[in-house]
Amino acid sequence: MPTIIAAAAVLVIALLPVAAPWLQFVLTLAIAKGFAALGVAVLLRAGLISIGHAMFFAASAYAVAFLARAGVNDLGLLLILSVLGGALVGAVAGSFLVRYRAIFFAMLNLAVSMVFYALCAKLYGVTGGTDGKPVPVPAVFGVVLGEPAFKSVLFYLSLGLMVLVGLAVQRYLNSPLGHALSAVHTNEIRLEYLGIPVWAVLLIAYVVSAALAGLGGAIAGFAIGRVVPDFAFWTASGHLVLIAVLGGIGGVPGAFIGALFLELLHSAAVTVTDSWNLIVGMALIIVIMFMPKGIYGLFARKEATGL
Amino acid sequence: MTSRGISIGVSRYLSSLERLFRLDRGVPQGKVRWAVDGLAGALALGVVAATPAAAQDKPSALGLGIFTFTSGPAAAYGMPGKNAADLMIDEINAKGGIGGVPVSATYVDEAQGAQGVIAEYRRLAGDAKNQVMVAALSSANCLALAPLADQLEVPTVGWNCDTHQLLMDGKSKYVFRPNGNTVPEFIAYAIYLLDRKPDLKTVAIINPDYAFGHDAAKIFTAALKALKPDVEIVAELYPKLGSPNYQTEISRLTTTRPDVVFSNLWGADLENFVRQAAPRGIFTSSQVILALGETVLQRVPLPDGVIVGVLGDGWWMSPDAKNKPETVKFAEAYKARFGEYPVFPSIKMANALIYVKAAYDAAMQKNGGKWPTRGELAAAMKGSKVETLTGTAQTRADNDGLVDQIVGVTVKTPAQQSPVIGDMVRYKGDSLMPQAGQDPLAWIATLKPEFAKSLPKPGSYK
Numbered sequence: 001m002p003t004i005i006a007a008a009a010v011l012v013i014a015l016l017p018v019a020a021p022w023l024q025f026v027l028t029l030a031i032a033k034g035f036a037a038l039g040v041a042v043l044l045r046a047g048l049i050s051i052g053h054a055m056f057f058a059a060s061a062y063a064v065a066f067l068a069r070a071g072v073n074d075l076g077l078l079l080i081l082s083v084l085g086g087a088l089v090g091a092v093a094g095s096f097l098v099r100y101r102a103i104f105f106a107m108l109n110l111a112v113s114m115v116f117y118a119l120c121a122k123l124y125g126v127t128g129g130t131d132g133k134p135v136p137v138p139a140v141f142g143v144v145l146g147e148p149a150f151k152s153v154l155f156y157l158s159l160g161l162m163v164l165v166g167l168a169v170q171r172y173l174n175s176p177l178g179h180a181l182s183a184v185h186t187n188e189i190r191l192e193y194l195g196i197p198v199w200a201v202l203l204i205a206y207v208v209s210a211a212l213a214g215l216g217g218a219i220a221g222f223a224i225g226r227v228v229p230d231f232a233f234w235t236a237s238g239h240l241v242l243i244a245v246l247g248g249i250g251g252v253p254g255a256f257i258g259a260l261f262l263e264l265l266h267s268a269a270v271t272v273t274d275s276w277n278l279i280v281g282m283a284l285i286i287v288i289m290f291m292p293k294g295i296y297g298l299f300a301r302k303e304a305t306g307l
Numbered sequence: 308m309t310s311r312g313i314s315i316g317v318s319r320y321l322s323s324l325e326r327l328f329r330l331d332r333g334v335p336q337g338k339v340r341w342a343v344d345g346l347a348g349a350l351a352l353g354v355v356a357a358t359p360a361a362a363q364d365k366p367s368a369l370g371l372g373i374f375t376f377t378s379g380p381a382a383a384y385g386m387p388g389k390n391a392a393d394l395m396i397d398e399i400n401a402k403g404g405i406g407g408v409p410v411s412a413t414y415v416d417e418a419q420g421a422q423g424v425i426a427e428y429r430r431l432a433g434d435a436k437n438q439v440m441v442a443a444l445s446s447a448n449c450l451a452l453a454p455l456a457d458q459l460e461v462p463t464v465g466w467n468c469d470t471h472q473l474l475m476d477g478k479s480k481y482v483f484r485p486n487g488n489t490v491p492e493f494i495a496y497a498i499y500l501l502d503r504k505p506d507l508k509t510v511a512i513i514n515p516d517y518a519f520g521h522d523a524a525k526i527f528t529a530a531l532k533a534l535k536p537d538v539e540i541v542a543e544l545y546p547k548l549g550s551p552n553y554q555t556e557i558s559r560l561t562t563t564r565p566d567v568v569f570s571n572l573w574g575a576d577l578e579n580f581v582r583q584a585a586p587r588g589i590f591t592s593s594q595v596i597l598a599l600g601e602t603v604l605q606r607v608p609l610p611d612g613v614i615v616g617v618l619g620d621g622w623w624m625s626p627d628a629k630n631k632p633e634t635v636k637f638a639e640a641y642k643a644r645f646g647e648y649p650v651f652p653s654i655k656m657a658n659a660l661i662y663v664k665a666a667y668d669a670a671m672q673k674n675g676g677k678w679p680t681r682g683e684l685a686a687a688m689k690g691s692k693v694e695t696l697t698g699t700a701q702t703r704a705d706n707d708g709l710v711d712q713i714v715g716v717t718v719k720t721p722a723q724q725s726p727v728i729g730d731m732v733r734y735k736g737d738s739l740m741p742q743a744g745q746d747p748l749a750w751i752a753t754l755k756p757e758f759a760k761s762l763p764k765p766g767s768y769k
Contacts (some may be wrong), residue, residue, distance in 0.1 A: 016681035022430035029422055121517070131470060132421075134454075140670040147458040220422075232419055267426055270419065277378060283679050 005299070006253065008270030013260070014159055017152075024155050026267050028223045034259035035216030035230070037243035038169060039209035040238065044249045045173070047207060048101065051237045053213045055093075055116045058232035060086040060214035061221030065133040075138045075153075076087035079218050086214015087207050094206030096248040098199060110234055120229035132228035133220045151223070158219050165215065166252045172208065173252070181205055213240075244288055248294020257295050261287075337429060365678045369405055372395075372431040372444035373411045374452075375466075375656075379418035380549045382762075383574035384602065384652050385444050388467065389414060390645050391653035392441070394637070395660045405667045406678065413437070414642075417444055418593045421451040428452055430460045438681055439464065439663050446470035446519060450484075456481045460668070463473070466659035467652060469618065470522060471747050477705035480683075483688045485662040485700035485708045486655060489522050490747045491739035492618045494684040495712035496596055497530035498739075499614060499732060500567060503716075504594055510540045511565035511593075513556055513580070515572055516545035523571045523598065526751065528748075533754040541565050553580045557587050572599040581607045597644045600717070602650040606723045609717045614730060616714040621654030624727055624761040625713055626769060627698055632697040658695035701736065705743040709736035713768070733768040 015023035036057045042287050043050050063085035064078050072078055097108055118281045121128045127133060137150045140144055145153065181202045221227050230236065239262075247258020265283055269276035291297055309348060336602070352609045362386050373392050376385030390413060400409050415427040424443065431437045432455075440456070440463045445448050456463035457480055465473065466486040468600035469492060474484060500507070510531065512547035514520030524543060531538045544556045560568060568589060586757060588593060597603075600615030601622065601662050628634040642650045649657070670679035670687035679687070692701045698706045701709040718729035744768070 019435070022426070022433040025429050026426045029426070124521050128518075129521055131450055131472065147454070224422055224425055225454050225572065226421060227453075228421055228445075228447055255606075265424065266419075267430070270416065270423065270427060271430070275311075275378075276416065276419075 002299075010159065010163060022176055024151060025223060025266075026263050028155045028158055029220060030118045030263035031256065032216040032219035032223065032242060032260045033088055033240065033263070034162065034256035035156065035165070035219070036188070036213040037216075037240050037247065037259055038166075038252060038255035039212035039216075040240050041210070041244040041247075041249045041252075041255050042169070042173070042181070042205055042209045044244060045178075045185065046181040046202060046204070048098075048111040049106045049108050050209070050242060051234060051241060051300075052111075052113030053110075053240050054234070054236035055113035055231050056086040056090055056118065056210040056213035057217035057220070057236070057240070058227070058229070059089045060217035061135070061202070061227040061231055062127065062133065063214075064218050065135050065227050068136050068138065069133075073136075073138050074142070075140045075150075075222075078138055081220075082090065082218040083211050083214045086217065088268070089212040090207045090210020090214075091203070094203050094210065098202035098206055110237070111233055113237055116236055117229055117232040117234070120232055122278070127229070127252065130229055132226050135225050135227060138222075138280075142155050154219065154222050160217075161215070162256060166211070166256070169208075169212070170252045177201060177204060196245070248291075248296030250293060250296055253299075254296035261295060316729075326753050338576055353421045365406070365408055366436060367408075368436065368458070369408045369438035370431070370434065371410060371660075371710065372415060372428065372440040372442065373412045373466075373656075374417055374424060374448065375416045375444045376418050377414060381444070383417065383549050385417065385652040387602075388444065388656040389650050391649060391656040392660060393642065393661065394641055394644060395657045398637070398640075398704055399456065399660070399664060405664050406671050406676075408678075415442075417448050419538065420447060423502075424448050425451060425455060427477055428455055429459070432461045438462070438684060439666075441466050441659050441663065443468055444652075446473070450752050452481060453482045455480065458472045458683075460681055462511060462681055462688060463765065464659050464663060464688075467655050469528075470518065474705050474707045475744075475747075477744050479706055481685050483662075483685075483702060483708075484677075485659060485693065485695075485702060485710070487619050487710045487712060487736060487740070489519070489709060491712055491734070491740065491753070492616075493523050493526040493598065494530045494739050494751065494754075495714050495734050496538040496569070496598060496614065496616065497527055497534060498734070498762060499714040499765060500594070500618075501531070501534055502732075502765050503730075504567065504613070507535075507566040507594070508562070509539050509565040510567045511542040511544070511560055511563055513544040513546065513553075513560070513568065513570045513572065515548045515576060517548055520545055520571060524569075525570055525748065529748055530633075530754065533752055534638060534756050535761050546572075547578065549764060550576065550745060551579055553583050557584050557589060560584075560589055562586060563593070565661050566593060568593045569596045569598070573602060576604065578607050581609065599651075601728065602652065604717070604727070605650070609726055611717055611719060611726070613717045615655075615717055616712070617651035618712075619651065619655065620695075620711040620713050620733065621658065622650040622697065622713050622728060623649050623654055624723075625697060625731070625733070626697060626731075631696065637696060648674040656696055658697065658700060661695050662688070662691075662693050662700055666691065673696075703743055707740075707743070711736050712739060715768075730766045731768040732763050732765050734762055738762060 013027060023141040036053055040050055060082040067078055080199050083120055093112055121130055130270055137147050140153050180196055184198055189199055243258040243262055244255055247254035266280055269279035354532055373386045377389055396410050396412055411759055413431060417424055423444045440461055442452055442463055444467045446468040448679055449465050460481055463482050469488045473490040512524045515526050528540055542559055546556055560715045596614040601617045623638045666684055666687040670683045692699055698711050713729035713731055713733050715731035717726040720727050739746050
């Protein structure tokens with residue numbers, strides 16, 4: 001039953017742009033943010049809130065822009081390299097950040113990401129300052145596509161990746177390494193006594209989450225066609241945490257549900273009124289007050305009672 | 308008729324999927340049917356909506372997508388633009404619309420950031436009713452939308468964004484800017500300053516910390532260095548955009564005591580800076596240039612002798628504007644409706660709408676009165692010369708605009724409550740622009756002091 005619902009949901013998402021072509025961009029962006037929010041959700045399992053994940057999102061988008069300028073012009077290669085770039089930045093930052101817990105972890109992530117933001121905005125000659133850098137349309141496995149065709153390829157590729165990467169992350173979270181994350185949250189000392197290196201568990205989780213954010217950033221960079229420092233601003237990081245919490249951290253689909261919900265809500269609100277901030281804010285308050293386990297929690301609970 | 312056929316076909320095809328994939332495993336049949344039918348219905352609706360109306364019939368309404376800041380700090384600059392658009396569209400509709408078709412605008416808030424702006428642009432462009440986009444205020448948003456405009460083939464008029472990078476490659480077919488760019492805008496200040504204060508030695512710059520501030524500083528400095536090589540830049544300060552407090556920067560300015568303080572702060576930032584700098588004597592110890600000073604003339608008491616301008620010719624009280632009855636009428640109607648006289652962002656928006664209307668008139672004249680397609684509209688904008696509220700906007704071969712630059716100093720007048728611009732000069736638009744395709748900074752470096760001598764002098768525009 002849940003598999004059928006999930007498959008139907010993916011099918012609906014796949015067909016929506018046929019009905020309303022402009023939705024393709026919104027959905028691509030939502031999936032991209034879903035990847036990054038999934039990264040945040042992985043760390044949330046260990047009780048660690050990162051208010052700095054937009055840094056990896058932006059780092060990988062900038063990586064795409066720089067690699068494209070350097071002559072790398074293939075979608076697959078660019079995606080892989082930029083995700084590796086995100087993971088590399090994650091490994092460097094994670095190596096010292098995972099020593100901290102609670103508010104210190106959150107604040108240090110924020111601090112590091114804001115340093116990155118300031119560099120992107122200030123290194124005018126390198127990053128183009130606040131005007132950012134263009135991301136050109138790459139070839140897809142050697143086939144040079146026009147922009148509209150590329151955007152469709154990107155959308156369906158993201159959708160496919162959403163399913164594949166989602167399944168892979170599900171496997172990771174269900175593995176001993178994944179369960180160790182919840183154990184860090186409940187009793188870290190016991191974990192050390194059991195002989196499991198907490199530092200390594202968290203570093204792996206951190207690199208995985210940075211890579212996920214990187215994948216999202218690369219997709220967003222291609223979809224938008226331009227990278228600006230605002231990608232790394234702390235409000236963008238907060239946005240990712242919000243998506244993760246909104247969707248629910250109970251399972252992998254939560255992050256994507258949250259992202260789709262927020263992006264579609266935002267799109268609907270701006271078409272109605274100038275005070276779109278008000279509508280989005282009210283909807284968030286309602287979700288957070290009445291759905292403590294996020295939107296995904298609704299489905300998960302129903303499933304439990306069904307059994 | 309074909310669109311209906313297509314939608315029926317799509318619905319039937321989708322219904323056949325039901326049998327094909329045997330979706331009925333364990334799920335009540337009714338639910339699946341309901342879901343599939345709903346999906347088919349939605350698709351059919353979408354297909355009908357997405358089929359463009361025949362381009363040559365006159366539509367019942369002409370939609371414009373207008374992009375500006377309506378929330379956040381930048382709304383201080385964006386709302387005058389929106390107000391002017393409201394007023395101008397009412398005026399156009401009162402005269403029977405464009406070619407008999409009433410105009411209606413959809414406003415998009417740029418405060419959403421590039422992602423939201425792109426999503427909205429795509430949504431509006433998907434509706435054939437919206438033939439033209441007036442976008443955008445922010446340079447970053449213009450740069451992000453430009454590739455999209457060419458891809459979706461929607462004529463897009465940059466009403467305010469002025470980065471010189473926008474049309475630099477000269478390849479754009481659908482992006483137009485009936486305005487000057489940062490290059491003529493800030494060279495004008497350098498030339499005016501050297502005419503007014505030929506013996507200056509030291510200059511300090513205080514600009515907002517983003518591309519617009521850095522670009523302006525680079526261009527202004529390059530022009531000064533080319534025209535008077537011994538000028539020294541003693542301080543370059545870049546306070547954060549939206550900063551409420553400028554005391555640190557002002558302290559730095561008072562200790563370096565430069566002959567000239569140049570700033571292109573704007574909106575609430577500029578108001579804050581002026582309020583904090585005036586009591587500390589910056590305006591008496593240095594010659595201050597406020598590049599966007601005209602926008603705050605009616606809001607903060609600027610002392611006499613501050614060099615201000617309008618980044619173009621959009622000064623509603625300029626001699627040319629005063630001679631046009633429609634401009635005077637527009638300004639008075641604006642004052643009556645919004646309680647303030649228009650500032651130059653308002654005039655830029657109004658001029659952009661006049662530019663769009665002129666393109667429609669030209670395109671319809673060319674194709675014999677039929678309603679133009681988006682492509683015909685873009686062709687009509689190319690190379691056009693349009694009479695605006697305050698002058699002319701000429702579109703070059705690279706789609707960039709040539710607009711005169713007005714610079715002057717603040718003076719008090721008994722006729723007006725707030726200070727006005729006096730001792731004005733009006734530089735011809737083409738005299739301050741590099742040739743199409745030329746690197747602007749390299750061009751500025753080639754300028755000679757003789758070049759400045761050949762231009763009109765302060766006070767010559769009366």
